[in-house]
Amino acid sequence: MDNENRINDSVNQPIEPENRPPSASTQPINGDGRNTDPMPVSPMFTNPIPATPLPAAVPAAVESRFDVPLTRANEPLFTEEEIDKSRFAENIRPGQYDAPYYNQHRISSNHEPLLPERKSKAKVWVAIGLIALLLFSSILAIQAAFRSKSNSADVPTLPPPRTTNAAAPSPAELSKTFRDISRAVKPTVVYINIIESSSSDGSIFDQFGLSPPQRQRRQASGSGFIVTSDGYILTNNHVVANAEKIEVTLSDNRKYKGKVIGTDPDTDLAVIKIDENNLPVAVLGNSEEVQQGDWVLALGSPFGLQQTLTAGIVSATGREFGGNSTAPLGKFIQTDASINPGNSGGPLIDMNAEVVGINSFIISQQAFSGQTGSLGIGFAVTSNVARNVFNEIVKKGKVSYGYLGVLIGNVDEAQAKSYGVEPNSGAFISREPTAGSPAAKAGLKFEDIIISFDGKKVTSSRELTDAVASTPVGKSCPVEFIRDGQKQTVTVTVGERPAGLNARAAPQPEQPPSEPQNTASKLGLTVQTVTPQMSEKLRVKGGAFVRAVVAGSPASQEGITHGDVIHRINRTPINTAEDLLQIEKELKSGDEVTIMVERNGQIIFITLTIE
Secondary structure (H helix, E strand, O other), X not given: OHHHHHHHHHHXXXXXXXXXXXXXXXXXXXXXXXOXXXXXXXXXXXXXXXXXXOXXXXXXXXXXXXXXXXXXXXXXXXXXXXXXXXXXXXXXXXXXXXXXXXXXXXXXXXXXXXXXXXXXXXXXXXHHHHHHHHHHHHHHHHHHHHHHHHHHHHOOOXXXXXXXXXXXXXXXXXXXXXXXXXXXXXXXXXXXXXXXXXXXXXXXXXXXXXXXXXXXXXXXEEEEEEOOOOOEEEEEHHHXXXXXXXXXEOOOOOEEEOEEEEEEOOOOEEEEEOOOOOOOOOOEOOHHHOOOOOEEEEEEOHHHOOOEEEEEEEEEEXXXXXXXXXXXXXXXXXXXXXXOOOOOOOEXXXXXXXXXXXXXXXXXXXXXXXXXXXXXXXXXXXXXXXXXXXXXXXXXXXOOOEEOOOOEEEOOHXXXXXXXXXXXXXXXXXXXXXXXXXXXXXXXXXXXXXXXXXXXXXXXXXXXXXXXXOOOOOOEEEEXXXXXXXXXXXXXXXXXXXXXXXXXXXXXXXXXXXXXXXXXXXXXXXXXXXXXXXXXXXXXXXXXXXXXXXXXXXXXXXXXXXXXXXXXXXXXXXXXXXXHHHHHHOOOOOOEXXXXXXXXXXXXXXXXXXX
């Protein structure tokens, strides 16, 4: 109790300031007598606060109770080491403050205030932050620009819509045009009814190759159109070719007996005539001006429905069929105007009311479902071809075409690889030229590739066929070809194409007599040598006849079938089955081979890979 009273008394006693001169700039502040750096008294304090002395004797119980060491009188509150640490922690410059200042709680009169210095540093950090933000924003902007440029490079810019000054006709205007054309052309279109004879009627006798008990007569019909006022009519060859009797019905239902003036099976055109004058005529236009997308109309008698008008567009021009000397000549116009059986021979009309084609044939549903009918794919002989054929028939009674006497085909990739040429680089002679033909006389041979005829480049068999056909009979023409990799040139005197060449059927393979058979396991074939008897029946010269094909084998996968005759593997001739087996022994898995195959009189090349 006495100790507590003693402490309270000492606390309640007033603190007496130390006796010091008015100026303490040169006097020590601490009571221990140590000299310190002189520090002027700050004008902020007129009566500096002196250090508070503690009683000399402080019970240990007080220190233990408060757990704080009490500074006794005349002892400094902080040591020099603690002051140095405080300077480092608070970023105080050495010499700015000293130990006496801390111990006596005095502030120097000449020290720089700490707040402005902190504000200055804050401004620096703000400036640094703004600069960093600007840099970051610039980087983002550059990245965005780069991405935009990259995206614009990946996605090409689409062209803007086209503008056209041509106004499309309204439905009413188009209908009026169709009506005007119909009124102008309809009087020239005729209905052709025929009675024809045929030795084939599709009966059971035909299926077994037997002769029917009597000749068959049947009725058929087609269309045509008048081209001269004195009664000449253009139609299709297949409409009147076998006619015994022809009846022509005009648009006003007048009926006349028709007479065949001439036919041209190569273009499927024919000219007939009726005895009448002052007839309306159709105008033949220039088919070279016909373009894909043009409106066209078809007039005819589908299924006997006379004067039927259908409309469509030109789906394509320059359609070709086949590629050899037996293929139809000329190029065809394809249209989606409805054409059906009975339309054959009728006109295909443009928007000038001119005939630009003669409707000839269609691709029908019969090929797919066994039913007849239009699929919107029809073909017409061009008016320019019809004009030439008409002039030839009326003038000479027939049409003459140039002729070489070769069976040709296109150069496909397999042939090109086998012969070391480019694909589609000429016309390949797929069989030996016909004996005595212009080609045989000139020295052309099987496997020659014709690349030029009469100074004109040839890239396909169709081009060569058309070029030769349009050449006057008797003209001498240079022919450039490739044989064994070397270019050569011969002169050919063009002959006249035999009549009915298109009707010549290719020989069909027959079942050969029993002969020794050999199996080529790597190819998947069973073959035998072509005997003289087989050669005569099949009209082939030597080779390995395919008797059977293993299902799933390389040969089967590439379409080699029974009846094919193999003449060559790569560049090695195959004259017998043994030749084929010998070549097969040298083949390894992964090898690619090109096989020359004769099928139905045609030479084809097949490429397959050995498994």
